[in-house]
Amino acid sequence: MSKILVFVEENDGNLKRSSNEALSAASKFGSEVIAIAVNANDSVADAAANYGANKTLNASHDLLENYSSVAVAKVIAQAAKSENANSIFLSANSAGKELAPRVAVHLEAGYIADCVDFEDEGGLVASKPVYAGKALIKTKVNTNVGVYSLRPNVFTSTENKQSANLESFSPDLSDSDFSVVVKEVKKSEGKIDVAEASAIVSGGRGLKEAANFNLVEDLASSLNAAVGASRAVVDAGWRPHSEQVGQTGKTVSPNLYVAVGISGAVQHLAGMSSSKVIFAINKDKDAPIFKVADYGIVGDAFDIVPKVIDKIKALG
Amino acid sequence: MNVLVCVSRVPDTAARVKVGEDGKNIDENGVKFIVNPYDEFALETGIRLKESAGANVTALVVGPDTAQDVLRTAYAMGVDKAILVKNDNGNSDSYSVAEDIAAVAKELNSDLVIMGRQSIDYDSFSKSSMVGAMLDKPSISVVSKLEINDGKVLAERDIEGGKETIESSLPCVISVQKGIYDPRYPKLPDIMKAKKKPIDIKESVNSGVKTEVLSMGIPQTSRVGKIVGDSESEINEIIDALHKDAKVI
Numbered sequence: 001m002s003k004i005l006v007f008v009e010e011n012d013g014n015l016k017r018s019s020n021e022a023l024s025a026a027s028k029f030g031s032e033v034i035a036i037a038v039n040a041n042d043s044v045a046d047a048a049a050n051y052g053a054n055k056t057l058n059a060s061h062d063l064l065e066n067y068s069s070v071a072v073a074k075v076i077a078q079a080a081k082s083e084n085a086n087s088i089f090l091s092a093n094s095a096g097k098e099l100a101p102r103v104a105v106h107l108e109a110g111y112i113a114d115c116v117d118f119e120d121e122g123g124l125v126a127s128k129p130v131y132a133g134k135a136l137i138k139t140k141v142n143t144n145v146g147v148y149s150l151r152p153n154v155f156t157s158t159e160n161k162q163s164a165n166l167e168s169f170s171p172d173l174s175d176s177d178f179s180v181v182v183k184e185v186k187k188s189e190g191k192i193d194v195a196e197a198s199a200i201v202s203g204g205r206g207l208k209e210a211a212n213f214n215l216v217e218d219l220a221s222s223l224n225a226a227v228g229a230s231r232a233v234v235d236a237g238w239r240p241h242s243e244q245v246g247q248t249g250k251t252v253s254p255n256l257y258v259a260v261g262i263s264g265a266v267q268h269l270a271g272m273s274s275s276k277v278i279f280a281i282n283k284d285k286d287a288p289i290f291k292v293a294d295y296g297i298v299g300d301a302f303d304i305v306p307k308v309i310d311k312i313k314a315l316g
Numbered sequence: 317m318n319v320l321v322c323v324s325r326v327p328d329t330a331a332r333v334k335v336g337e338d339g340k341n342i343d344e345n346g347v348k349f350i351v352n353p354y355d356e357f358a359l360e361t362g363i364r365l366k367e368s369a370g371a372n373v374t375a376l377v378v379g380p381d382t383a384q385d386v387l388r389t390a391y392a393m394g395v396d397k398a399i400l401v402k403n404d405n406g407n408s409d410s411y412s413v414a415e416d417i418a419a420v421a422k423e424l425n426s427d428l429v430i431m432g433r434q435s436i437d438y439d440s441f442s443k444s445s446m447v448g449a450m451l452d453k454p455s456i457s458v459v460s461k462l463e464i465n466d467g468k469v470l471a472e473r474d475i476e477g478g479k480e481t482i483e484s485s486l487p488c489v490i491s492v493q494k495g496i497y498d499p500r501y502p503k504l505p506d507i508m509k510a511k512k513k514p515i516d517i518k519e520s521v522n523s524g525v526k527t528e529v530l531s532m533g534i535p536q537t538s539r540v541g542k543i544v545g546d547s548e549s550e551i552n553e554i555i556d557a558l559h560k561d562a563k564v565i
Contacts, residue, residue, distance in 0.1 A: 068454075069445075069454070069455070069456075070448075070454050070455075073445075073449065093476060094458065094473070094474065094475040094476055095475070097441045097442075097457065097458075098441075098445055098455070098456075098457045098458075099445070100442070100445075101410070101414075101440075101441075101442035101443070101444075101445035101446040101449070102445045102446070102448065102449040102455070104411065104442075104446065104526075105411075105414075105445075105446050105449035105450055106449060108526075109526065110409070110411065110525075110526035110527040111410065111411065111440075111442060111446075111526070111527070112527060113410075113438075113439070113440035113441060113442055114439060114440065114441075125530065129439070129535070130437060130438050130439060130532070131327065131333050131342070131436070131437055131439075132329075132436060132439060133535065134332070134333040134534070135333045135335065135342065135532050135533065135534055135535070136532070136533050136534070136535050137340075137529050137530075137531065137532045137533075138529070138530040138531045138532075138533075139527055139528065139529045139530060140527065140528055140530060141526055141527050141528075142525070142526060142527065142528050143526045179454055179484060179485040180454030180455075180456065180482060180483070180484035180485070180488070181482065181483055181484075182480050182481070182482055183470075183481045183482065183483045184480065184481040185475070185478060185479075185480045185481075186478050186479045186480070186481075187477055187478035188477055188478050191477055192477065193476045193477040195476060196476050196477070199564070223565060234494075241460070241493070241494045241495045242474050244494075247329045247436055248329060248353050248354070248436065248494065249494075251439070255564050256558070256562075256564040256565065265330075266329070266330050266331075266332065267329040267330065270329075273535075273537065274535065274537070276564070277558070277562045277564045278539065279554070279558060285543070290543050292537075292539060293539060293541070293543065294539045294540035294541065294542065294562065295540060295542050295543075295554050295557060295558060295562070296542070296543035296544070296554075297543075297544055297545070297546055297550065297551060297554055298543060298544070298545055298546065299545060299546025300546065303546065304546050304551060307548070307551050308551060308555060311551065311552060311555040312555060312565055315555070315559055315565065
């Protein structure tokens with residue numbers, strides 16, 4: 001029977017969607033699920049119980065007023081030890097990808113990053129994309145404890161109400177664990193990040209110049225989608241690197257990926273081909289993007305995109 | 317300041333991937349290998365610290381003998397020293413490589429260890445955090461802007477929907493990404509000189525792998541593949557299908 005410790009993060013009083021996904025996966029593959037939150041409100045226990053946590057640990061320490069990855073990784077590892085957890089789940093988001101490898105070192109445990117599926121073969125066997133999704137491996141840890149980060153947007157978050165059970169957790173931390181701290185956070189107002197978005201509209205060189213990206217932005221806003229970009233337009237300085245989708249940008253798996261004026265270089269396809277539905281608009285009928293597309297329109301994006309937006313708006 | 321830059325050798329991003337005979341690794345036949353693109357940003361960052369602050373920069377590869385070519389590139393770009401820790405592929409994971417990096421960092425008394433945010437083969441984004449934890453030092457991953465003043469590191473990194481600025485003491489381990497500095501192209505005379513420079517070869521000291529690959533496959537997705545022209549009715553047909561069949565809009 002396996003006990004899974006899940007690191008959860010709050011966002012405006014609720015858990016982040018990525019945390020709910022990790023809790024849901026843990027409920028599916030573990031026999032007991034324990035959530036660990038850091039400096040959270042007591043309501044975190046209800047929120048975590050809704051998605052399957054049998055118990056929630058809320059770590060509190062005066063020093064944890066400041067966020068330090070060194071300290072939070074120690075908190076998670078100490079909780080894993082005190083609970084005798086077999087597996088530790090974190091979301092493979094920007095915080096989780098930084099914390100999970102440190103947790104693994106503290107526990108001398110194998111670490112599998114960016115898991116997209118699990119099977120229970122007596123121990124967990126994880127599926128993980130490699131070479132930006134050009135291949136997929138099945139892999140397992142050969143240590144008693146395993147640390148796993150879960151790719152956002154892949155595991156379904158399913159409500160699975162348990163009775164809330166809150167325990168406070170007092171980690172052993174010292175000033176030296178806070179020699180690295182977050183000084184400032186700048187949020188880009190109203191923007192959805194490609195790595196978290198359930199829909200993405202990306203533009204490529206077919207748009208001819210930076211100013212024409214307003215077409216992509218308009219289509220994205222009609223779909224409540226994030227804006228993405230190909231490497232070519234990021235290299236040309238039209239768009240920031242944070243929007244780049246592909247092997248040297250972000251690997252994404254949204255429900256809907258719309259590619260506008262993107263021909264589909266191997267390294268771009270690698271980053272988006274695990275999207276659930278792909279819709280491409282391109283003037284070249286032989287463009288590689290159409291080989292991975294579910295739906296495609298061959299033609300001039302400047303004519304087609306406004307018509308697509310009108311039609312989407314008409315759907316209400 | 318001692319700077320250690322970790323570099324890896326990976327298949328070209330344009331390479332198509334085929335599964336090898338063992339069913340666990342890729343078939344390397346005919347695959348072109350390159351310096352991991354993110355590690356080029358790490359090399360450039362290290363060399364800028366040499367130019368601006370007189371840092372002593374060592375490039376390190378953990379891998380097989382064939383990985384020496386990436387150290388030649390590192391020399392051509394301007395590092396002072398190069399080390400290869402011998403470790404055959406197929407018998408390593410992020411943990412074992414991180415152990416070898418940490419051992420070298422300790423031996424060299426590195427103040428700053430820099431690497432790319434990920435190797436574009438296993439895409440784990442894990443080694444900077446692992447090396448940091450093994451050295452009991454801070455780590456900052458996916459850094460796109462870096463300042464070092466008075467023994468403190470100020471780094472900017474991308475987070476979901478924004479950026480955060482992190483302050484850390486030295487020694488510290490960072491992973492960098494595109495946006496930090498554009499890597500320089502080595503000049504021909506430097507490429508020629510790099511061929512003659514010494515590479516210090518060390519044996520691996522890692523405690524063994526902690527993960528095991530069971531199998532590798534190529535993902536097969538079946539796509540609807542409905543590609544149409546740009547008439548009004550065809551556009552309507554596609555949007556209707558996205559709405560009614562795929563249910564994504």
